[in-house]
Amino acid sequence: MTQPRYYFTGDNDKVNLDFGNLGFDYHPCPYRFEAVYELGVWRARGVVEETAMTLPEGSQCLHYGQQLFEGMKVHTGADGKVYAFRPAENANRMNEGARYLQGPEVPVDLFIRGVEEVTRANLPYVPPYGSGASLYVRPFYLGIGDNVGVKPASKYVFRIFVTPVGPYFNGGFGPDQGKSFRISEFDRAAPYGTGHIKAGGNYACSFKPCAEAKQEGFAEAIYLDPKEHRYIEEIGAANFLAFKGESLITPDSHSVLPSITRRSLLRIAREIYSWPVEERLIDKAELDEIDAAAACGTAAVITWIREVADGEKTWSFPFDQRWQQLYDSLVGIQTAAIDDPFGWRHEIK
Ligand code: PLP
Numbered sequence: 001m002t003q004p005r006y007y008f009t010g011d012n013d014k015v016n017l018d019f020g021n022l023g024f025d026y027h028p029c030p031y032r033f034e035a036v037y038e039l040g041v042w043r044a045r046g047v048v049e050e051t052a053m054t055l056p057e058g059s060q061c062l063h064y065g066q067q068l069f070e071g072m073k074v075h076t077g078a079d080g081k082v083y084a085f086r087p088a089e090n091a092n093r094m095n096e097g098a099r100y101l102q103g104p105e106v107p108v109d110l111f112i113r114g115v116e117e118v119t120r121a122n123l124p125y126v127p128p129y130g131s132g133a134s135l136y137v138r139p140f141y142l143g144i145g146d147n148v149g150v151k152p153a154s155k156y157v158f159r160i161f162v163t164p165v166g167p168y169f170n171g172g173f174g175p176d177q178g179k180s181f182r183i184s185e186f187d188r189a190a191p192y193g194t195g196h197i198k199a200g201g202n203y204a205c206s207f208k209p210c211a212e213a214k215q216e217g218f219a220e221a222i223y224l225d226p227k228e229h230r231y232i233e234e235i236g237a238a239n240f241l242a243f244k245g246e247s248l249i250t251p252d253s254h255s256v257l258p259s260i261t262r263r264s265l266l267r268i269a270r271e272i273y274s275w276p277v278e279e280r281l282i283d284k285a286e287l288d289e290i291d292a293a294a295a296c297g298t299a300a301v302i303t304w305i306r307e308v309a310d311g312e313k314t315w316s317f318p319f320d321q322r323w324q325q326l327y328d329s330l331v332g333i334q335t336a337a338i339d340d341p342f343g344w345r346h347e348i349k
């Protein structure tokens with residue numbers, strides 16, 4: 001790691017945070033990265049200090065939800081280097097969203113440069129190897145301007161902040177850390193709407209189902225397909241995985257966010273473990289035949305599902321050692337504890 005040209009003196013010592021006991025909370029870091037799009041070009045402002053943003057009151061992101069965000073993680077490796085995990089995939093997914101919301105794409109190079117610069121700038125906040133924590137990277141995209149009409153903005157802000165985080169669900173991963181989830185009667189996305197992009201509006205409408213699940217003691221809501229309320233879709237901000245016999249199965253749906261963690265785990269399952277993998281509809285009734293279930297995502301990593309409740313009915317699932325294998329491979333690759341046969345680690349030099 002080259003010494004950042006930013007603004008800490010002395011060694012790259014870590015800040016005095018209890019990295020081993022962080023939850024998924026916002027700890028402000030000193031620097032963020034920002035770029036602005038106007039008149040057809042992106043202009044990188046680079047690393048800036050202000051957490052507060054000043055936006056025109058008519059901005060499309062404020063009124064009409066022309067907004068996107070991403071989530072990815074940076075880890076300190078076993079070799080002491082600092083790595084982002086598949087950042088180009090996040091850039092591509094954000095650009096899928098930008099095309100849908102009729103805004104300009106963020107050049108992948110600019111996106112990755114932003115991730116690198118903001119990480120380097122905040123190096124003392126990158127959790128050390130072995131702490132179990134990581135630096136959560138939150139790129140986001142806003143349509144802004146003086147406007148009142150329902151139309152896309154002509155000006156955009158792309159910004160990335162970072163914050164050191166621990167597990168998304170309390171306790172993280174482990175055979176004694178199974179979580180219970182409740183099937184919601186509400187939807188987070190329309191059948192052919194915006195479920196497949198990471199638009200903020202998909203999350204505002206998940207607050208109510210999530211709050212209801214939590215009031216009843218569950219960790220999160222599980223969504224069914226919005227057309228028939230029959231097939232399993234996803235779990236809060238995570239995708240659904242299950243083992244049925246030998247096979248790793250996961251829902252195939254337009255309204256599910258295409259998870260980069262899920263894609264990575266399916267590839268590990270196929271190519272490292274030679275397990276059969278099926279992306280297909282999963283009828284809720286099939287929960288009767290499933291051997292093990294889990295949620296996966298950048299924040300959730302892999303969280304094994306101990307219980308799914310649907311009204312009065314409850315399904316219980318044991319911890320399956322295969323979750324441990326998938327977890328060890330994924331986190332091992334992310335943290336350079338094992339080889340990276342897929343070229344997923346992106347070293348931040
Ligand atoms: N599903 C939703 C709705 C999410 O917000 C996320 C988080 O990004 C995921 C799934 C998991 O996706 P990824 O593995 O790319 O983080």
Ligand code: COI
Binds near residue numbers: 070071072297299300
């Ligand atoms: C992620 O896993 O990166 C997410 O975006 C989850 C959540 C914090 C919205």
